[in-house]
Amino acid sequence: MDVEVPKFQNTPAQKGINGPDIEEEDDDPVVKEFPIFFSNKLAENLNLFQYPVRPSERPYVDAYGEGILDSRIKRDAGILEVDVPIDTTKFYDKTKAAKKWDSVNTQTLSGSISHPEGQMVGVFKDDELHLTPVFSTVQLRPQFKYVDKKSIEDREAVKLAQKDARSKEVKAVQMSAKSTGEQAPKYSGALLSFKQADDEEFVHLDWYDRDSDESWNVADRLISSNKESLDSDTLPLEYISMISCPHLDPSSEIHN
Template sequence: MPAAAIVTIEDDDPVVSEYDVFITPDLEQQLYILQYMNRPPEQPFTEAMRSRPSEVRIKEESGFIEVDVPLNIHQNYNRRTGVKWGEAVRKTKGLGQKAYGIAAGFEKVMPRANNRPGAGSEAPPVQTADEDDNIDEYVANFEDANEKGHVLNTQTWGGQIIKGETGKPNYMVGTFKENELHLTKLGGIVQLRTQFNHLNAVEQLDVIRRKREKESQEGAKPAEPRAFLPTVKRNAGDTSAEVTQQFMKAASAEKWSKLRFYDEDLDTSFGAYEDRLFLKDAPQAAKLHASMNNAQFLDAISAPSTDKHGKKKPAPKRHNHPVIDISDSSDDEPASNKSESQKDTTQGPS
């Protein structure tokens, strides 16, 4: 290629800035990126936008995270529907339902029937939202009903942590400080989507209603003694269905752990940002060195080639290509002073 053409290409793609890259040490606490799907970036969940999350909870073993965000119940809000949904969530939680959907292993808590001899009267039946006679009263006294927990006033976002796997790329988050780029390894990424826990609660109450109607027609089956048959339980299988079933049971049994949320404009958030996402004493950081030369790197990233018979071609003979020196000190050395067999592989601070 003519020299003039090379100059033209370089001018079309100039280097606009250069950064020294640093890698921070692993954090004691996990660092996750929460991505709110279908949420415009100009509408973050912050105090300034009047949408600061009211609660964040996590199931560390199964990897589920949920974020409750306040709803504006005074604008474009159907009060009657909000009361029905709020009552459904309140009643199912009163039965002992701690989570909904996949985070609960799709399990539903049913009310216990007192049909044992001498157990006394049964607990009052649970009413569905349509059967509740207090709906009109809650709508008429909406503000009071909201304070007492009868109104759905939060929107729940949920997702599962996508963690790094061996042999696959590791994600990192980068922060800039002047001409420095600091990279911190992520514990995982969570894609949060709106959860329909209120609809799951409505469906759960409907299942309870149908079960109650069936028992009223056929009569509740009294508890009877059962024969005990000893069996040998085999080890859990490793099929996909069995693994999924075990995971669902574990997710249902695991309890939520609540996290403390700090708004992005608080001094605590800025302090954590400076303390955890930047390498301290960057000028004294150890420098990284390449472990392979150019030919070895190309061989490592290239797909294996085969001949027309499908057999793998022998690897080409490697030549001792010189290692390119990209250290900071090389910029100050004249090109004539460099040896073609130079082995310095220092890349500068990383």
């Protein structure tokens, strides 16, 4: 991404309408300069996991005793799941958990993968900044699958009980033949994606803790070994025309 970003001057005329955060060049002098390097060794493999409901002071790492236990992915549907342990010592109703949810002690976090553009991860080392583009991001949220499981079980139990009561009555059975083609309903949109996601099997992923050697070895690849300066193939004007979105006047052919 070594492309020249177009420079704009901040005209005083615009000041009046701007927010409070415009930095003036004069009272914000350059203190120090660092070289920036671009690394793409992990370009296809760097994924950003976010835990929106977890404070950053308490990461899911083994060092805190709350490391991630297990992880799996549905690649086509773009669904990722990780299991984390539940702290059963605090704020945990053992009796209720035992009674209702088979003493659940892990929690599943899940999220759907998105591929944002223009995001990078930087490593600052030896006064050098090394940047690697992020391939995908996932926000992982708790899913409470045990609650769903319980409620489905309960409902089935009720159904079964009703069925038992009813099965004593004699009922006429009617048979009908259906052609195979009509049976599979045609879903579209969200229902289709749900069905596809439901049909896909989870693929197990090996998880390495933040502090493990494997993690640190991979992290080394964030540092670029190529220290040559990169030249842009794209001219500034070309770049500008690439990002521009001019108005297309259908009747312009007549006027020009």
